[in-house]
Amino acid sequence: MNCIVCMKAVPSTTNVRMDPVTNTIVRDGRQSVLNPFDLSALEVAVRLREHLGGGVCALSMGIPDTERLLRDALARGADRGVLLSDRAFAGADTLATSYALACGVRHLAEGGFRADLVVCGKMAVDGDTAQIGPELACALGLPCVTGVEEVLDADARRLRLRREVDGGSEVVEVCLPAVITVVKDVCNPRLPSIAGVRFGQDGPVEVLTAPQVGADPTHIGLAGSPTQVLRSFAPERATEATRVAGDAAAQAAAIIELVERGA
Numbered sequence: 642m643n644c645i646v647c648m649k650a651v652p653s654t655t656n657v658r659m660d661p662v663t664n665t666i667v668r669d670g671r672q673s674v675l676n677p678f679d680l681s682a683l684e685v686a687v688r689l690r691e692h693l694g695g696g697v698c699a700l701s702m703g704i705p706d707t708e709r710l711l712r713d714a715l716a717r718g719a720d721r722g723v724l725l726s727d728r729a730f731a732g733a734d735t736l737a738t739s740y741a742l743a744c745g746v747r748h749l750a751e752g753g754f755r756a757d758l759v760v761c762g763k764m765a766v767d768g769d770t771a772q773i774g775p776e777l778a779c780a781l782g783l784p785c786v787t788g789v790e791e792v793l794d795a796d797a798r799r800l801r802l803r804r805e806v807d808g809g810s811e812v813v814e815v816c817l818p819a820v821i822t823v824v825k826d827v828c829n830p831r832l833p834s835i836a837g838v839r840f841g842q843d844g845p846v847e848v849l850t851a852p853q854v855g856a857d858p859t860h861i862g863l864a865g866s867p868t869q870v871l872r873s874f875a876p877e878r879a880t881e882a883t884r885v886a887g888d889a890a891a892q893a894a895a896i897i898e899l900v901e902r903g904a
């Protein structure tokens with residue numbers, strides 16, 4: 642079972658700084674950590690390898706400092722790391738990010754590491770869209786199971802999973818290869834062992850540019866992003882409430898009027 646785990650560097654604090662000119666997150670690498678959901682994703686992959694054999698590759702798109710975090714992933718059980726790092730990737734929205742990650746997955750397959758399973762966190766604690774897993778599955782033409790709470794059973798051809806749904810859970814089976822996204826509590830990530838820390842220092846982490854993974858320049862970074870952030874701001878909190886009277890139809894009409902007035 643070969644697994645690729647998508648791991649994102651996120652700020653370790655809630656003090657996210659925005660560039661006031663470009664309206665993008667300032668990513669200078671200071672105080673960044675691995676997205677907590679992705680540590681759980683890594684643990685899922687490492688347990689599958691322990692159960693079924695194969696390999697685990699941690700894949701990230703980010704600034705050069707992210708290599709430090711991929712080394713932490715090695716210390717926690719990944720066999721290798723791949724970092725997609727290139728100015729051309731900068732300013733990516735989720736579509737451009739998932740395209741770049743798909744290029745990384747294909748590049749690994751061409752090099753002989755064909756993934757049976759791609760594991761993502763359910764969401765990143767900074768961007769918070771939960772879009773990358775499903776978009777990546779779409780880009781790779783693979784089935785996707787989101788919000789996995791438990792891996793119930795696994796063999797080389799399929800997984801049986803419990804996933805969260807509104808008000809409960811459901812059990813699904815998926816044929817491999819596939820993409821899954823996992824919730825944080827899917828399992829407890831292990832701490833690095835001493836041998837793991839040593840492996841993290843010298844283990845293989847490859848840093849690849851956009852041309853090296855065959856990424857089309859028109860599909861990556863700002864150029865490949867159909868959505869752009871126009872302005873970022875903390876929303877003003879209104880404490881006033883307006884009571885609307887009448888039956889349901891009158892209340893609905895009053896609410897529409899309030900919304901249209903921007904009240």
Ligand code: FAD
Nearest residue numbers: 665702732734735738761762764765768769770771772773
């Ligand atoms: P989610 O979808 O919440 O993450 C789910 C999982 O996907 C993660 O747990 C992880 O497994 C995987 N994943 C996510 N990102 C990565 C990654 N980089 N490497 C490896 N795995 C990953 N950012 C900018 O810096 N500049 C911009 O101009 C910019 N514009 C944006 C415009 C829009 C409209 C949006 C929605 C986002 C924009 N972003 C920008 C943020 C950027 O798109 C996100 O950082 C990135 O696409 C990941 O999305 P997310 O954080 O919502 O991840």
